[in-house]
Amino acid sequence: MSHDVQAQAPAQGTQCSDPSDGNFSACWLREPDSNDVDDVATWLAEPEINQWFDFGQGRQTLPVLAVRLMMQSDRHRLRVFGPAGHEVASGLVAVSDLAHAFGTASFWVLRDSRRAACRDMTFLASIGLLRETFDTHRLHCITAWAVECNVRSRRLLERIGFRAIGLQRNCHIVRGSRFGRVLYDLLPADLANGPIPAGGDA
Template identity: 85%
Template sequence: MNSEDQACAAAHQTVRPRQTATECSSCWLREPDGIDVNDIAAWLTKPDINQWFDFGQGRQTLPVLAVRLMMHSDRHRLRVFGPAGHEVASGLVAVSDLAHAFGTASFWVLRDSQRPACRDMTFAASIRLLRETFDADRLHCITAWAVDCNERSRRLLERIGFHSIGLQRDCHVIRGSRFGRVLYDLLPGDLDNRSTRGDNA
């Protein structure tokens, strides 16, 4: 195992064991409130979560003020989600960098593995937000990326219907080792052709 493989394995090992997913009929999705803003900022202070992100110029965290500004900006659409029967949010799905002139934006998602979950929760929340964004903002293309060793995120994106369009090499750092980012895009029709395989996310 080379140094990059060891670093990637270590990155996954820092993730605490997931709460076992339970079957549920639905999950909820809503705009963040004041409590959620604090949760989002707190989630992004955790190395096992923020190591997968880049919010520009190498920033991997978002302070509470930045999250609040995003909530009230027309350049971002943020939604928290959780399983039916639980009021506290378990994760966030987001579309950022909305460029209405070109009909484009970028998608990202995070989930707290220590909070309640149900089968396909992240997938269902992602699909609902993406449909809402395509319809409400009349977008033509939404992009996303995942670190090349982040297999879970890559599986989720591909199940949603995102298409891999290339690899940006040697551009992401985890624990001092460098990795690539797999680039994806999604058109409105791709949501209708998505796989029906479960990812237990």
């Protein structure tokens, strides 16, 4: 599931950037705090954002309590991100459904396009979280999906290194119309590494 909607980086955060260009101040990535919980719940209450998601049984929103529980659960790894110089988060990257027995999980991301951004910010934050999750949890495969009409999210997933593995047809509703979901998977060796292609989304 995904949607795209100079001070120092916040304490206990990680700087994320393209290692090939020597720039380590493009954006930051950190664990969410109590202020971020409210932001995430607010983002997911907005139809323009939550129309792209499904958190099970057709649920497309997450109340504050659910976000807090996700933060505390070892089944989820959540990180907020934003551009250097801005302490308020601009988006969230997440890996959920961590299954340690099988070494699998699922990836999702959202960004508030009204907040500050820098070039390749969402891409870099995604790479940072996925690399960290593969290493920490010794995962073998991470899956994701995007609604077939959500071209921006599909492009982001493919830049990251996700490979399309199929189409689940006629299973998602956006503004009253039915669409399929493009299914993806990512192995550690697939994860983008090296120079970032030009012209990507923030």
